[in-house]
Amino acid sequence: MQKLTQLYMGKAKKMYATDNPEVLWVEYMNQATAGNGAKKAQIEGKGRLNNQITTVIFQELAYRGIASHFISRISETEQLVRKMDMYPLEIIMRNVAAGSFSQRYGVEEGTLLKRPTLELCLKDDALGDPFINDDDIQGLGLATADELEIIAAKAREINHALTAIFNDIDVTLVDFKVEMGKTSDDTILLADEITPDTCRLWDKSKTGEGHVEHLDKDLFRRDLGDIIPAYEDILDRLTKLHQSHPLNQVD
DSSP states (O other): OOOOEEEEEEEEEEEEEHHHHHOOOOOOOEEEEEEETTTEEOTTHHHHHHHHHHHHHHHHHTTTTTBBEEEOOOSSSSSEOOOOOESEEEEEEEEEHHHHEEEEHTTOOTTTEEEEEEEEEEGGGGGGOOOHHHHHHHHHTTTTTTHHHHHHHHHHHHHHHHHHHHTTTTTTEEEEEOEEEEEETOEEEEEOOOSSTTTEEGGGGOOOOTTTOOOHHHEEEEEEEOOHHHHHHHHHHHHHHHSGGGGGOOO
């Protein structure tokens, strides 16, 4: 596989065309951002960890029957993914009140929600990624009613699977943000990284009595400490979980 022209550079990764029109080359960067890029830093090792973490999570989701755009990891910081026609939407699932949700509704951070809550935002940094409802999305021609139904169902399936994965490694999945897209044959798939950059993850054994042990980008966002040990901890736990599956054990 040959890497060709750079197509996109986001906050945490770059994407390139390849000599296969159906495949993209992803490079994870060491950049950390918060506040839609208002806060930035270069953190050595972050790209490697995010690439490895999201690889294991994609594999764990596949193990549970949830497909994604992921093809394979090809280096410490790079992977191959299927080319997708992306919906310009940020798809957010919340299990526990935190961050902007707590601020917006005056709910104490850490409050367990009565049910997992789906939110959609227009992916547009210049506009501040505003909330958008189903009618707005259809009116703007961003997705059809049928597509939105599939997106919502898949978001809940992903949440169910991720909650189970993180429960297995003694971590609470507070919330997460993903994106989805369509393949060339119009199949809607998860098409975004899943890492501590895009999830809120709390260590169950060290959270309680008014204290939260963060294992995610809130450490950077809120100036609470170094993200690298937390990300390494998540990778270690996920790797042990993945290796424990019978299909991954070697005699």
